[in-house]
Every structure is written in structure tokens, then in C-alpha cells.
Amino acid sequence: MAKTKILVVDDDRNLLDLIYMRLEASGYDAVAVDHENKAREVAAKEIFNVAVIDLQLVNQDGLSLMEELHLIHPDMPVIILTAHGTIESAVEAMKRGAFTYLTKPFDSRELILQIERARERSKLTGEINRLKELLGERFNFVNIIAKSKPMHHVLDQVTRIANTDSNVAIYGASGTGKELIAKAIHISSQRKDLPFQAINCAAIPESLLESELFGYEKGAFTGAVKKSAGLFSRADKGTIFLDEIGDMPLGIQAKLLRVLQERSFVPLGSEETVSVDVRIIIATNKDLKEEVKKGNFREDLFYRVHVIPIHLPLLKDRKEDIPSLVEFFIKKHSDQMAKKIKGITPAAMQKLMLHDWPGNVRELGNTIEYAIAMTNSDMLTDNLVLHTKKGQEELLSLQEARARFEKKYLQNLLEITSGNVSKAAELAGKYRADLYNLMKKYDFTPQDFKP
Numbered sequence: 295m296a297k298t299k300i301l302v303v304d305d306d307r308n309l310l311d312l313i314y315m316r317l318e319a320s321g322y323d324a325v326a327v328d329h330e331n332k333a334r335e336v337a338a339k340e341i342f343n344v345a346v347i348d349l350q351l352v353n354q355d356g357l358s359l360m361e362e363l364h365l366i367h368p369d370m371p372v373i374i375l376t377a378h379g380t381i382e383s384a385v386e387a388m389k390r391g392a393f394t395y396l397t398k399p400f401d402s403r404e405l406i407l408q409i410e411r412a413r414e415r416s417k418l419t420g421e422i423n424r425l426k427e428l429l430g431e432r433f434n435f436v437n438i439i440a441k442s443k444p445m446h447h448v449l450d451q452v453t454r455i456a457n458t459d460s461n462v463a464i465y466g467a468s469g470t471g472k473e474l475i476a477k478a479i480h481i482s483s484q485r486k487d488l489p490f491q492a493i494n495c496a497a498i499p500e501s502l503l504e505s506e507l508f509g510y511e512k513g514a515f516t517g518a519v520k521k522s523a524g525l526f527s528r529a530d531k532g533t534i535f536l537d538e539i540g541d542m543p544l545g546i547q548a549k550l551l552r553v554l555q556e557r558s559f560v561p562l563g564s565e566e567t568v569s570v571d572v573r574i575i576i577a578t579n580k581d582l583k584e585e586v587k588k589g590n591f592r593e594d595l596f597y598r599v600h601v602i603p604i605h606l607p608l609l610k611d612r613k614e615d616i617p618s619l620v621e622f623f624i625k626k627h628s629d630q631m632a633k634k635i636k637g638i639t640p641a642a643m644q645k646l647m648l649h650d651w652p653g654n655v656r657e658l659g660n661t662i663e664y665a666i667a668m669t670n671s672d673m674l675t676d677n678l679v680l681h682t683k684k685g686q687e688e689l690l691s692l693q694e695a696r697a698r699f700e701k702k703y704l705q706n707l708l709e710i711t712s713g714n715v716s717k718a719a720e721l722a723g724k725y726r727a728d729l730y731n732l733m734k735k736y737d738f739t740p741q742d743f744k745p
Contacts, residue, residue, distance in 0.1 A: 297323040298413060299341065303333045303359065304348040304375065309398075313346065316402040322409070330354045337366050344393075344412045346405070349376040357390055364391055369419050371412035375400070389714055389740070418450060438471075438478065439619045442612035448475065451604050456482040461554075461599050464577040466606030469656030472577035473537060475604065480533040485573060488532035491525045496541035503546050505562050508553075514563025524561060526553065526570050533573045539599065540580035540591060551595045574599060609651040609658060614709045616646055619655060623662035624674070635666055635674065642676040647706040649680055701736045704729070713743035 300322050304310040310326050317324040325340070327333050330351050337345075345363060347356040360372045371393035388395065393412045396405060440449050455462065456479050464472045473492060480490045498506055505514070509524030525534060536542070542550070553559045558569040576599045585591035609616070620638060628635040638646075651657055665678040711717040715733075719726045733739065 297321065298343045298409070299323045299325070300409065301333065301337065301342040301345040301363075302326040302347075303330065303345070303351065303356070304328065305350075305352050306348070313402075313405070316405070317409075320406055328352075330359045333359060334362065337363050342367065342370055343416060344409050345370055345372045346409075347372055347374055349374055349395075357386070357392075360392060361390065369416060371416050373405070373408055373412060389712075389744070418453065438474065439615045439622060441618055442607075442614040444607035444612050445615060448604060448606060449478075451602075452478050452482065455479065455602050457484055458602075459573055461574040461576070461601040463582070463600045463603045464575065464606065465579075465581075465603060466577070467579050467608055467654055469654030470606040470608065471655055472606060473535065475606065476533075476535045476537075476575045476577060479575060480535075480573075483533070483573070485532050489529050490533050490535065491529035492535040492537060493525055494537045495546075496538035500543040500546060503543070504549065507546070507550070508559045509561040509568075511561060511563035514561075518563065526559060526572060527561075527568060529572045530570045531572070533575060536574065536576045538578055539576040540578035540582060540585055544590075544592065547592045547595050551592060551598060554595075554598045609654040613647055613706060614712065616658070617643065617710060619658055620646060620662060623659050624666065627659075627663045627666045631666055633666055633669075634672055635669070636672045638674040638679070639676060642674050642679045644703075644706070645676045645680050647710070648702060700732065704732050704736060704738065708733075708738065708740070708743040711743075713740035715740055 298321075300317055302310060302313050302317070302324055304313070304326075305328050307328055310328055314324050314326040325336055325342070327336060330353065333347075345360070347360055347363075349356040351359065356374055360374070363370065363372070372391070374388075374392045374395040375398060376395050377398050393415065394408055396408065438445070438449065440446055452475065462476075462479060464475055466472050476492070477490060480486060493506060495503065505518075505522070505524065507525050509522050509527055510518050512518055512521045536550075549559070553570075554574065557571065558567050560567055582591055582596050582600060586593045586596050620643065624635050624637065646658070646661075653660070661679055662674070665674045669675070669678055707718045707722055708715075711721065715726055715729055719729050722729065
């Protein structure tokens with residue numbers, strides 16, 4: 295296995311030599327340079343897994359060097375070294391893309407620990423990027439929008455469980471992307487080249503659902519003019535996705551439980567047992583535990599399917615993703631309609647950020663599609679993107695309404711900029727001091743909005 299390659303940049307030759315020796319002794323392949331020019335040269339020629347950069351260099355600060363190196367290696371984690379008096383600058387470095395920082399003098403064991411954490415983060419980022427590429431190739435998705443912390447957690451789960459054969463239960467409201475996550479699990483697993491079969495259990499009458507799942511022989515019932523393989527047979531060696539399983543009738547639940555226990559079934563009208571090897575992924579917008587208590591869902595089936603739960607966030611809980619989702623949907627729908635849409639006005643984006651999105655990502659996609667269909671301009675405007683009913687909100691005093699808007703606006707602004715106060719001030723056309731006063735007023739901190 296290739297060694298982890300570390301780039302170390304520090305103009306203190308004694309400290310540089312010490313770090314180099316510690317890294318080499320710990321089994322890393324270290325490259326140590328004492329000048330930013332040398333760092334740029336080696337970074338252009340070699341690929342590094344992690345970089346360790348001093349904040350104060352010869353002719354340049356370590357932050358600007360870090361940003362230059364990220365133009366060459368965008369996903370390379372950078373650890374900043376700083377003196378006690380410059381901790382504020384180090385925190386700023388993390389806002390600008392550093393993985394973490396260490397204060398001099400530091401324990402070499404702490405440096406090794408942070409390097410290992412950075413490697414794990416880099417490995418996860420690589421897996422997520424690979425997953426996005428696979429989705430783009432196989433299912434015509436440019437990417438899974440996952441800038442927010444809740445969605446990073448979901449994709450982290452996907453990469454960890456993909457190569458197991460455990461059953462997965464995806465929970466989420468309508469429009470949150472349950473089938474997309476199910477496909478992501480399938481195509482990042484060892485079954486990726488084998489069938490992925492999906493069925494919506496709520497969309498098919500009970501009388502037809504059994505034959506759709508397990509197949510039937512010719513003459514099994516009126517209208518069965520020829521033999522038909524069911525979903526389980528077609529998904530053999532692959533993955534079967536049972537969407538909205540919470541709406542599956544109890545009679546079919548009993549037959550599904552038997553298939554999960556024995557990995558075999560008998561098609562309608564047949565006497566022969568069919569054996570299958572499938573991975574089960576289910577999805578529902580209901581609380582299956584509550585459905586068990588109500589008697590609507592079998593408890594024994596629940597424990598069969600609820601092995602690895604994944605909970606998808608509501609769009610209103612991942613608003614950092616809205617600008618990227620809007621960009622994705624504008625490109626998708628403008629290409630389909632052969633319209634040249636350049637983008638969306640700030641007022642329209644603000645309107646989207648303030649909306650609660652009860653229909654989640656699906657509602658956002660439909661909203662952008664409607665706006666593109668209706669516009670005669672090359673920009674989407676705020677009078678097109680949302681059509682909310684007036685007169686349904688509570689009547690507030692002017693002061694209360696202004697305070698509510700101000701707080702929501704500040705929250706959305708900081709979510710968009712991931713807590714970068716300078717960028718937020720620039721977007722809002724305000725001084726940084728003004729934003730800090732507002733943050734103090736509403737008990738916000740920049741750290742609350744970091745990815």
C-alpha cells in the first residue's frame with residue numbers, strides 16, 4: 295500500500311526538520327520545504343494527501359498559500375500551524391478552508407492524530423465524489439446536492455453501508471429524495487452491475503400488488519394470458535426497492551415476511567418454489583414504529599426491514615443546499631425547454647430561502663420548472679418563483695414583522711455563506727460590525743452556520 299504523502303511548509307528550519315523526522319518515523323512519506331515558492335513547485339508535480347503549513351511564511355501568509363494549493367488540489371486537507379498570538383487568524387483560516395489548526399508548541403502525537411483525521415475526511419470526500427459520478431453516469435443526475443451537514447451525514451452513511459447486504463430503511467417526507475438515496479446505495483455496492491427494481495407500494499391496488507411482486511403463471515387469474523416474472527425474480531442478485539412500504543396491505547406484508555425469512559416464494563398459480571438473492575431497501579414517509587402500535591404494520595416485518603435506518607432531512611432543515619439545487623434545476627429544465635436562462639435574481643433567491651418547502655426538493659424542482667416555462671426573460675424573478683396564498687399569515691405589528699424578517703434574513707444569509715461574516719456583509723450591503731450587532735441581538739454565532 296502506498297504511503298500517505300505529506301507536504302510540510304515552514305520557514306523555521308529547526309521546526310521543519312523536527313516535523314519531517316517525526317512524520318518519517320511514523321511511516322509517512324514527507325516532503326519538507328522552507329519557502330512558499332518551493333511549495334508551489336512540488337505541489338504542481340506531485341499529489342499530496344495532506345499539507346501542514348505555517349501561518350507566517352517568508353513573503354506570504356499561509357492562508358493565501360493554502361488557497362493557491364487548493365486551486366491545484368481542491369480536496370487536499372490543510373493543517374495550519376500558528377503561534378499563540380495568532381489564534382484568531384487560525385480560526386479565520388478554517389473558515390477559508392483549512393481542516394484544522396495547531397498552536398505552537400504542539401505535541402507531535404497531536405499532529406499525527408490530526409493528520410489521520412484529515413486522511414479519513416479526505417477518503418470520505420473521495421467516496422462521496424465517486425458516488426456522485428456514478429449517479430451521474432447511471433441515473434442522469436449531475437450530482438447529489440450535499441453541501442449541508444445533514445446531507446453529508448446521509449452520504450457518509452451511504453458509503454459506510456453500501457457494501458453490506460443488510461436491509462436498509464429510508465425514512466423521509468415526500469419529495470426528500472428517498473429513491474435517489476436507494477439508487478446511491480445500490481450503485482456503490484457490489485451489486486451495482488445487477489438489477490435495481492423499484493415499486494411504489496401505495497400506488498398499486500392490493501389485488502395486483504402480490505402478482506407484481508411475486509409474478510404469476512398463465513391462467514392464474516382472469517387476464518393472466520401469459521406467464522410473468524415478478525419484481526423479486528427480476529431483481530435476483532440485485533436490489534429491490536419497496537417505496538412507501540408503510541402503505542402495504544397487511545395480507546401482502548405476511549407474504550413479504552415469508553420471502554425475507556426464506557428467500558424464496560411461489561408465484562401465483564404455480565407449484566414451484568423460486569429462490570432469490572436480493573438486497574432489500576424500503577422507504578416510507580410514515581413512522582413504522584407508530585404504525586406497528588396502531589396495528590397497521592406487522593412487528594415481525596418491521597424488525598426484518600428496520601436494520602439500518604437512514605433519515606432524510608426536510609429541505610427547510612438543509613437550506614444551505616437551496617442555491618445549488620436551484621442552479622441544478624435551472625440547468626436541467628432550461629436544457630429540456632431549449633431556453634437560455636442565465637440565473638435567478640437575488641430577490642427571487644431570497645424568496646426561495648424564506649419559503650418552508652412542505653413539498654421539499656420535489657416542490658423546489660417543480661417551482662423552478664414552472665418559472666422557466668413562464669418566463670420571457672433570461673433571469674428568473676421573484677414574481678415567478680413562488681405563488682403563495684395571501685392573507686393566511688397571522689397579522690403582526692410592524693415592529694414584530696420587521697424583527698421576524700430581520701432574524702430570518704440574517705439566518706438565511708449566514709446559511710448561504712456558511713458563517714463567513716465578511717461574505718455575508720458583502721451580500722447584504724452592510725458593514726461587518728452591523729452584522730455582528732444583529733448576530734448578538736438574535737444570539738447567533740458564525741460557528742452555528744459552519745458546514
